[in-house]
Amino acid sequence: MFMPHHEPGQFGYLFAILGGLSWLAIVAGIVLLVIWAVRAMPRMGSVAGVPAAVESPEDILARRFAMGEISAEEYERSRELLRGASAKP
Secondary structure, eight states, X not given: OOOOXXXXXXXXXXXXXXXXXXXXXXXXXXXXXXHHHHHHGGGGGOBTTBOSXXXXXXXXXXXXXXXXXXXXXXXXXXXXXXXXXXXXX
16 A cells, blocks of 8 residues: 655644754753752751761861961961860860
């Protein structure tokens, strides 16, 4: 049986293009969702903005010194101040 070749009407191409663009939008949305989820993972350990692990004052001081925010003299003076304050009842 012979089937004549059917050309799409004037809207056939439009629906084909819109269908392709909608699939592209769906795939882009999934990719963006995965990127967001991966970037949010380190924050998932916190509850309502509270960090998962609490740093001690000496840990914060050591981190600030390591990052170059304070000088060695400031680090030593602050560390002695913290140790003196923690030794008192």
